[in-house]
Amino acid sequence: xxxxFFASLTLALCALSANAAIGTxxxxxxxxxxxxxxxxxxxxxNGTNTLLTLQNTSATAILASVTLWTDYGLPTDHFNxxxxxxxxxxxxxxxxxxxxxxxTASAGQDPTNTISxxxxxxQDINFASCNNFLNGQQxxxxxxxxxxxxxxxxxxxxxxxxxxxARNYGDGIARGYVTVDTVNQCTMSVPGDPxxxxxxxxxxxxxxxxxxxxxxxxxxxxxxxxxxxxxxVEASAVDPLTSSGTDKQTFYxxxxxxxxxxxREPLPTAWAGxxxxxxxxxxxxxxxxxxVAPFACxxxxxxxxxxxxxxxxxxxxxxxxxxxAGDLFPFISGTTSGQATLGVTAPLGWLFANLNLAAxxxxxxxxxxxxxxxxxxxxxxxxGGASYxxxxxxxxxxxxxxxxxx
Numbered sequence: 001x002x003x004x005f006f007a008s009l010t011l012a013l014c015a016l017s018a019n020a021a022i023g024t025x026x027x028x029x030x031x032x033x034x035x036x037x038x039x040x041x042x043x044x045x046n047g048t049n050t051l052l053t054l055q056n057t058s059a060t061a062i063l064a065s066v067t068l069w070t071d072y073g074l075p076t077d078h079f080n081x082x083x084x085x086x087x088x089x090x091x092x093x094x095x096x097x098x099x100x101x102x103x104t105a106s107a108g109q110d111p112t113n114t115i116s117x118x119x120x121x122x123q124d125i126n127f128a129s130c131n132n133f134l135n136g137q138q139x140x141x142x143x144x145x146x147x148x149x150x151x152x153x154x155x156x157x158x159x160x161x162x163x164x165x166a167r168n169y170g171d172g173i174a175r176g177y178v179t180v181d182t183v184n185q186c187t188m189s190v191p192g193d194p195x196x197x198x199x200x201x202x203x204x205x206x207x208x209x210x211x212x213x214x215x216x217x218x219x220x221x222x223x224x225x226x227x228x229x230x231x232x233v234e235a236s237a238v239d240p241l242t243s244s245g246t247d248k249q250t251f252y253x254x255x256x257x258x259x260x261x262x263x264r265e266p267l268p269t270a271w272a273g274x275x276x277x278x279x280x281x282x283x284x285x286x287x288x289x290x291x292v293a294p295f296a297c298x299x300x301x302x303x304x305x306x307x308x309x310x311x312x313x314x315x316x317x318x319x320x321x322x323x324x325a326g327d328l329f330p331f332i333s334g335t336t337s338g339q340a341t342l343g344v345t346a347p348l349g350w351l352f353a354n355l356n357l358a359a360x361x362x363x364x365x366x367x368x369x370x371x372x373x374x375x376x377x378x379x380x381x382x383x384g385g386a387s388y389x390x391x392x393x394x395x396x397x398x399x400x401x402x403x404x405x406x
Contacts, residue, residue, distance in 0.1 A: 054081060079315075
């Protein structure tokens with residue numbers, strides 16, 4: 001039932017109009033998807049969890065490279081997903097932390113067409129490079145303590161040589177974000193590895209703008225769920241914003257020396273959205289602008305937290321209602337409390353957040369891409385009622401260096 005529900009939800013999203021435009025994050029199929037925040041209860045299989053869906057919007061069969069990142073932006077687990085034409089896949093992160101991986105197979109690993117079925121108008125082809133990858137994803141049952149540690153601020157020998165790569169909240173919840181890229185072969189490489197991106201389509205990654213997705217964070221204790229679309233990041237090797245250059249902002253820019261060989265459009269820089277006391281929190285993703293290294297447990301990576309340019313609160317009539325200061329969005333991926341951290345006290349108003357840096361740093365100055373989604377809980381919500389994500393309103397654009405302020 002769950003898989004069918006999420007498949008229907010994804011297909012409904014795909015039915016929406018798509019007007020692709022490089023440099024604007026619009027509702028269009030993309031070559032990279034960002035799932036900006038996840039939470040998984042590592043103490044209970046029935047606790048907080050995050051479910052991702054991945055949809056191929058084309059008749060052509062594709063391969064996708066899925067990477068888990070910590071909330072401080074270090075890559076950890078990685079796996080490949082094969083999709084026949086118009087295929088979809090639900091990825092349960094609670095199972096992935098227990099090494100129960102998604103099971104897919106291209107035609108060469110699935111000669112009877114039972115693992116990844118082919119539809120009447122869809123393609124099913126062989127990726128010989130997947131012979132030692134996709135078949136190996138069918139085993140697992142126990143919680144991966146090393147993966148849990150990597151995402152909950154504990155020492156992680158396998159991933160970080162005994163150092164840490166995430167913040168320790170002390171609540172047993174693994175946090176982070178996920179990226180998915182279209183690729184031309186099964187691989188164990190992750191973004192930033194040599195050869196993952198390369199000029200002239202000679203790397204692992206492709207520019208196939210064919211993917212849609214969404215994600216749902218489930219909180220069984222409060223019977224709440226939050227659902228939103230994955231962030232579609234389009235690719236182009238010919239658009240001036242994403243073709244090769246020097247000190248050019250692209251989505252994976254920090255991992256490719258800002259040479260734009262990833263061809264991925266960057267995200268916005270500034271945001272606005274409705275905010276109400278006790279009913280609005282903010283999920284965010286921020287680009288640190290540089291590679292992040294493992295660090296001594298109990299500390300933080302060099303350069304983080306990094307502050308932000310401006311955050312301002314306004315009442316429903318546009319009157320100033322506060323200007324919170326400090327490191328309000330201190331990680332690469334996380335949730336900020338609207339009332340406790342941002343000081344939202346108005347029963348109805350709005351929030352402005354320019355998540356560029358307060359002062360110039362590095363080759364891009366103070367410009368930093370980001371993503372903001374607001375968690376909204378209705379005032380009269382009954383127990384088990386639906387809460388929801390609302391995407392922030394995009395105001396600035398990292399591709400053009402916009403740095404707006406109210």
